Amino acid sequence: MSTTKTPAPTPNLDTSGLSAAIVAATWHARFMDGLIAGAERACADAGIEPLLVRVPGAFELPVVADRLAQTYDVVVALGVVIRGESPHFDYVCRAATDGLTRVALDRATPVGFGLLTCDNDQQAFDRAGLDGSREDSGYAAAIAALETAVALRRLP
Template sequence: MATKNLSGFSTASLPPAKPFRFGIVVAQWNAEVTGPLYNGAYSLLLEKGAEESNITTIEVPGSFELTSGADILLSSKNVDAVICLGCVIQGETRHFDFICSAVAHGITEVSVKHNKPVIFGVLTTDNLQQAKDRSGGRLGNKGDEAAATAIQMAALQASLQTTV
């Protein structure tokens, strides 16, 4: 896995993003990583037909705040899916474990609370180089993947709501 571009998926089979409204919540901490993640996600949404006016972006201080940012966004805006983008890099203490666990559980809880897709686009890496490799570097851009997931999940939810 360490030498394979993990973002080598085809976007051709993605449904169009045009009918959907998206939220992107991006952490300011580790901005040299979260900035490229955001650019990848935003670009893919536009490439698949999302209207710029249908993409709402908010910034939060760090990855821990992604959960509350997504909750605030879903409570105040009519969006079909939210993409949470952040980066937590392993340090010398267990802080990494607590933050990663809290963010993963929190994003899931917000998704269930609002019955909307909330996408986990958070890198959890051992070092900065691994994060850079996954945010537009040699291993692709996980921001692209998060946006593709958001499009697929918004389309899935829409298709199930129209058949019931």
């Protein structure tokens, strides 16, 4: 039995008419499988069938998210970066985070931030939404983006 904490969507969240896309890295396949499953489940809970696009790693998330944000109401970006022995971790995390922020602001499109930036495999496991994980970051990222899209739709 899973001990995963899954955030509850806002009650009566009207996602009718919204479209969603998920862009997901391929590195760290086990953790990515959990993140993708969580994001897809959140979309299904909202009555949306998302498009799934795979990219090599976290560094590639922003460029594909930008293209998707041109035609989808919500983009969920998923990836895992685990600290190594070089500063590569810092550069990739910063570039992906800054790039995804730019996409959200430049396109006025909610981007669910499901990029795990972890020191080790255990931290990634704890957040990946797998059986026994403490958190479901894929589900949380998708719900946050969907709730933001609904909030934006209500604004004048």
